[in-house]
Each structure stands twice: as C-alpha cells, then as structure tokens.
Amino acid sequence: MGNFSSSAPGLSSSACGQFVQDIVSSNCVVIFSKTTCPYCKMAKGVFNEIGATYKVVELDEHNDGRRLQETLAELTGARTVPRVFINGQCIGGGSDTKQLHQQGKLLPLIEQCRPCCLNMTPEGSGNSQNQPHQ
Ligand SMILES: N[C@@H](CCC(=O)N[C@@H](CS)C(=O)NCC(=O)O)C(=O)O
Numbered sequence: 001m002g003n004f005s006s007s008a009p010g011l012s013s014s015a016c017g018q019f020v021q022d023i024v025s026s027n028c029v030v031i032f033s034k035t036t037c038p039y040c041k042m043a044k045g046v047f048n049e050i051g052a053t054y055k056v057v058e059l060d061e062h063n064d065g066r067r068l069q070e071t072l073a074e075l076t077g078a079r080t081v082p083r084v085f086i087n088g089q090c091i092g093g094g095s096d097t098k099q100l101h102q103q104g105k106l107l108p109l110i111e112q113c114r115p116c117c118l119n120m121t122p123e124g125s126g127n128s129q130n131q132p133h134q
C-alpha cells in the first residue's frame with residue numbers, strides 16, 4: 001500500500017513516555033536536543049566544560065521526535081528544546097543548565113548519580129576519586 005508513513009504512529013504516547021523514562025534512568029545526563037539549536041549547543045558546551053559525559057537524543061533526527069517532544073512537554077511542562085535531565089530529573093533547558101553551572105549547582109547534581117554512571121575526565125582536578133559502590 002505504501003501509505004503507512006502518512007499517519008501511522010511510530011511509538012504510542014505511552015511508549016514515548018517509557019522511552020524517555022528508560023533513557024533518563026539509565027544515563028546520568030540526558031539532553032533532548034535538536035541538531036541546529038544554539039541553546040542545545042550551549043547546554044552541551046556546559047557539560048563539555050565540566051567534563052561530564054551525556055547522552056543526546058536529537059529530536060530532529062529521530063523518527064518519533066515530534067511525539068517525543070510532546071511527551072517531554074507533558075513530563076516537564078515545556079515543549080522547548082533542549083530539555084536537560086540529570087539523575088532522572090528535568091533541570092530545565094539551556095539557560096537553566098548554564099545558570100545552575102554558574103551557581104556551582106550543576107556538578108553536585110551530577111555527583112549524585114551513581115559513580116559507575118559518572119564518567120568524569122581524568123584531567124579534572126581532584127575529581128578522580130569516585131568510589132565505586134559495592
Ligand atoms: N530558555 C530556553 C529557550 C529554549 C527555546 O526557546 N527553544 C526553542 C527553539 S530555540 C524551542 O524549543 N521552540 C519549540 C520547538 O522548537 O518546538 C532554553 O534555554 O532552553
């Protein structure tokens with residue numbers, strides 16, 4: 001038939017919710033982003049600066065990007081990108097990320113993630129002694 005791309009849903013909205021939950025619970029930092037978005041670049045830049053690894057979902061390259069954006073709007077109260085999650089919690093967008101960093105509050109949030117999920121770069125002074133949990 002060939003017409004299944006017109007309106008056929010990819011992920012259902014509950015599957016989108018599950019997708020988001022899975023990603024944010026298995027990665028310390030997750031950025032839902034669009035490749036062309038300067039605010040998204042700003043958010044990534046902040047995490048690059050502090051040497052934290054992060055998982056990126058580029059909504060403009062994802063088959064279900066629009067649906068995921070709706071899901072994120074429902075979950076976080078804003079349908080803008082980026083939507084940044086640390087340790088399963090949405091901390092807001094790009095400006096919020098930058099502001100938390102300027103206030104010195106971003107790193108403590110990342111440090112609350114389990115150390116096994118935290119990949120700090122070794123060059124970071126004094127931050128290389130994360131003790132693994134048993
Ligand atoms: N202050 C917000 C601004 C984010 C924002 O305005 N994003 C716009 C694009 S630049 C957006 O997502 N618009 C809705 C859309 O693209 O669907 C932040 O820093 O995250």
Ligand code: FES
Binds near residue numbers: 036038039081
């Ligand atoms: S600046 Fe345009 S998509 Fe974010």
